[in-house]
Amino acid sequence: MAEAFTQNGLAVITGGASGIGRAAARQAAKAGMKIVLVDVNAAKLALTAAELAGMVGVDNVLISTADVADPAPMVALAQTVIARFGSPTLLMNNAAAFVSGGAGGILDPIENWQRLFGVNVLGPVNGVQAFLPAMLEAGMPAVIVNTGSKQGLTNPPGNPAYNTSKAAVNAYTQNLARDLRERPGCRVTAHLLIPGWTTTGEAEHRQGAWLPEQVIAFMDEAIARDGFFILCPDDETSTTTDRKRIYWNAMDIVQNRPALSRWHPDYKDEFAAFMARDLPIDDGD
Numbered sequence: 395m396a397e398a399f400t401q402n403g404l405a406v407i408t409g410g411a412s413g414i415g416r417a418a419a420r421q422a423a424k425a426g427m428k429i430v431l432v433d434v435n436a437a438k439l440a441l442t443a444a445e446l447a448g449m450v451g452v453d454n455v456l457i458s459t460a461d462v463a464d465p466a467p468m469v470a471l472a473q474t475v476i477a478r479f480g481s482p483t484l485l486m487n488n489a490a491a492f493v494s495g496g497a498g499g500i501l502d503p504i505e506n507w508q509r510l511f512g513v514n515v516l517g518p519v520n521g522v523q524a525f526l527p528a529m530l531e532a533g534m535p536a537v538i539v540n541t542g543s544k545q546g547l548t549n550p551p552g553n554p555a556y557n558t559s560k561a562a563v564n565a566y567t568q569n570l571a572r573d574l575r576e577r578p579g580c581r582v583t584a585h586l587l588i589p590g591w592t593t594t595g596e597a598e599h600r601q602g603a604w605l606p607e608q609v610i611a612f613m614d615e616a617i618a619r620d621g622f623f624i625l626c627p628d629d630e631t632s633t634t635t636d637r638k639r640i641y642w643n644a645m646d647i648v649q650n651r652p653a654l655s656r657w658h659p660d661y662k663d664e665f666a667a668f669m670a671r672d673l674p675i676d677d678g679d
């Protein structure tokens with residue numbers, strides 16, 4: 395049984411100053427872990443770090459304004475962290491950029507695409523490259539969580555750069571999990587966190603959304619059950635609805651339908667009828 399929040403463990407959380415990352419950091423503090431927070435927002439980072447220091451003591455909190463898109467500071471951070479605290483028992487690659495320029499879309503400026511891929515895709519890769527060698531060497535149980543998105547699975551029109559980056563996080567994390575599974579005696583596992591609609595940052599909480607704390611509680615339970623896909627519902631979208639949407643999306647390829655047929659006018663009625671039926675396969679629960 396894997397465990398995300400382990401007493402006396404070490405949590406390294408990117409994007410940890412806000413939202414889902416901050417909720418994870420608070421949960422880690424409640425569990426009595428040492429915490430390393432990485433976030434480019436220095437002001438929010440200082441506020442969150444002060445709160446955590448009040449819970450676990452100032453010596454047990456380390457902060458860094460490293461940009462996760464940049465490998466060198468992540469490697470330097472890992473060296474500092476490992477020398478001071480040892481290797482992480484929880485590495486949560488959670489920071490993401492939500493850049494959108496112009497109208498947002500296929501012709502978004504290339505700089506936006508590069509930034510989204512730098513942070514959202516190479517961020518988790520950089521986190522893993524920096525910390526995994528020491529985690530493997532420690533030979534201790536440890537968990538890596540990469541934060542993906544339903545947008546990387548069902549690909550709704552609106553922000554193709556973000557969707558494409560999160561699809562890559564899905565592909566990458568599946569490869570990571572398999573790689574770890576195949577290593578003899580390896581006690582490190584990888585998991586893909588797929589939040590639903592979650593109120594984050596300083597946004598006002600709206601009906602239908604989950605709070606970041608709900609996402610983290612759901613994640614904690616899923617990891618304890620050794621779940622890889624941590625598909626979070628919210629108060630608007632049930633797990634069953636998510637599974638049907640994901641199934642429909644996969645069946646576009648199998649049935650050779652047009653791309654993103656869910657949003658194609660010719661498939662409107664068929665999609666609605668499909669959503670009204672039971673999922674045609676065993677859902678794994």
Ligand SMILES: NC(=O)c1ccc[n+]([C@@H]2O[C@H](COP(=O)([O-])OP(=O)(O)OC[C@H]3O[C@@H](n4cnc5c(N)ncnc54)[C@H](O)[C@@H]3O)[C@@H](O)[C@H]2O)c1
Pocket residue numbers: 408409410411412413414415432433434435438460461462463488489490491513541542543544588589590591592593594595596
């Ligand atoms: N909120 C949602 O509804 C939702 C849904 C699906 C997925 N997600 C994912 O959840 C994760 C957390 O998002 P959130 O909603 O809590 O957002 P948030 O804005 O509250 O937190 C993200 C944090 O990441 C930090 N960050 C951004 N770029 C960074 C970088 N290059 N290096 C280091 N830190 C950086 C930001 O400063 C911010 O503090 C993201 O991966 C996001 O894509 C969120």
